[in-house]
Amino acid sequence: MKTNFHLLFYIRKQKNYKGGAMPIYMRITVNGKRADISAGRECEPTKWNSHAGRAIGTKEEIKSLNNYLDSLQSKVRDAHQALIDANQTITTESLLNQFTGKTLKSHYLMQLFTEHNAKIKALIGNGFEANTLKGYNTSEKHLTGYLLNQFGKTDIEISQLNHAFITGFEFYLKAECKISGVSAAKYIKHLKKIVNHCLANGWLKQNPFLNYKSSAKAKERTYLTQQELDAITNNKKLSVERLQQVRDVFVFCCYTGLSYADVKKLKRSEIGIGMDGEQWIFTSRQKTDTSSRIPLLPVALEILNRYREHPQCENKGLLLPVLSNQKMNAYLKEIADLSDVVKHLTFHLARHTFATTVTLSNNVPIETVSKMLGHTNIKTTQHYAKILDMKVSHDMALLKLKYATV
Numbered sequence: 001m002k003t004n005f006h007l008l009f010y011i012r013k014q015k016n017y018k019g020g021a022m023p024i025y026m027r028i029t030v031n032g033k034r035a036d037i038s039a040g041r042e043c044e045p046t047k048w049n050s051h052a053g054r055a056i057g058t059k060e061e062i063k064s065l066n067n068y069l070d071s072l073q074s075k076v077r078d079a080h081q082a083l084i085d086a087n088q089t090i091t092t093e094s095l096l097n098q099f100t101g102k103t104l105k106s107h108y109l110m111q112l113f114t115e116h117n118a119k120i121k122a123l124i125g126n127g128f129e130a131n132t133l134k135g136y137n138t139s140e141k142h143l144t145g146y147l148l149n150q151f152g153k154t155d156i157e158i159s160q161l162n163h164a165f166i167t168g169f170e171f172y173l174k175a176e177c178k179i180s181g182v183s184a185a186k187y188i189k190h191l192k193k194i195v196n197h198c199l200a201n202g203w204l205k206q207n208p209f210l211n212y213k214s215s216a217k218a219k220e221r222t223y224l225t226q227q228e229l230d231a232i233t234n235n236k237k238l239s240v241e242r243l244q245q246v247r248d249v250f251v252f253c254c255y256t257g258l259s260y261a262d263v264k265k266l267k268r269s270e271i272g273i274g275m276d277g278e279q280w281i282f283t284s285r286q287k288t289d290t291s292s293r294i295p296l297l298p299v300a301l302e303i304l305n306r307y308r309e310h311p312q313c314e315n316k317g318l319l320l321p322v323l324s325n326q327k328m329n330a331y332l333k334e335i336a337d338l339s340d341v342v343k344h345l346t347f348h349l350a351r352h353t354f355a356t357t358v359t360l361s362n363n364v365p366i367e368t369v370s371k372m373l374g375h376t377n378i379k380t381t382q383h384y385a386k387i388l389d390m391k392v393s394h395d396m397a398l399l400k401l402k403y404a405t406v
Contacts, residue, residue, distance in 0.1 A: 006029040255299045
């Protein structure tokens with residue numbers, strides 16, 4: 001976008017001025033902000049026209065001075081046009097740097113995004129997982145699509161990011177890419193990480209996210225009721241060994257809260273005796289690397305005992321034979337059908353079931369549940385507490401009984 005600027009030549013009286021010629025300065029003003037620089041020439045106050053910003057007279061030295069000032073003005077205009085042609089943001093600083101040849105290094109959004117993703121890739125297995133990189137790569141793809149769709153180019157200078165850019169990207173994700181609000185919020189969060197990096201390095205003067213607030217609402221988390229969990233646990237129809245193994249691993253996670261990644265890597269050495277003298281799981285979450293200590297309930301212990309002599313577990317020192325996540329989820333659909341459970345079973349549903357049906361519904365304090373789940377923030381655990389209609393019903397029933405006896 002073209003930005004107008006104002007150029008003024010003036011003479012400045014120096015300290016301890018005792019008469020004679022004064023130095024000429026050039027003032028560049030853009031959007032109310034100004035910068036001054038010496039013109040490298042002098043002029044007698046009596047021969048200076050402050051309104052015209054030029055020297056007065058017809059002598060050759062006066063003409064030469066005015067021609068010089070005209071050339072400076074022309075160079076500033078050329079610098080201004082160069083910034084426009086480069087599609088760079090025009091400020092007093094950028095215009096002055098362009099004029100003096102001290103052009104600031106420009107930083108571009110997609111270039112920074114690519115560099116960020118390359119660093120994530122290099123750290124996979126050392127603080128980052130492959131799925132994390134996959135998410136950032138998808139964000140990079142959507143941002144490139146947005147830039148082409150909205151601006152007709154594949155990159156943009158970070159100084160051009162503003163509130164309109166953020167809201168425009170959110171609209172593009174939902175309207176053009178048909179992405180849900182929750183997923184769009186995740187991609188915008190990735191963009192915000194790059195913006196914060198720019199702010200920390202002083203490359204951005206103002207935070208474009210300052211007045212932005214996501215309207216996305218988290219989806220209600222599905223979980224199994226105790227009746228549904230019992231139907232799967234005690235199902236005698238599962239005569240095929242592969243289905244029995246998948247069922248056992250799934251039920252084990254329903255009673256421990258472990259995610260797929262964590263139960264897959266769970267080793268026999270991570271079972272120990274807790275402070276109560278009972279067997280506990282002592283592990284760390286692969287996703288956040290936070291410690292997770294979980295007392296083993298009888299159902300979970302019974303499942304572990306079934307696989308003590310399993311060849312795969314003995315050879316690798318693992319607790320359970322866990323298939324690929326894709327196969328696990330595919331077999332869970334069969335298990336749901338055979339167990340007359342109408343809910344769409346996925347492996348992560350087990351973690352939700354532990355948080356709700358197994359623990360919170362049975363009055364386990366939310367702080368304890370959060371610790372066992374390995375959450376870094378209790379707000380994450382509170383999402384489960386919001387959906388316990390069964391718990392609300394139970395608590396209100398007790399309250400009704402209290403009032404009925406008054």
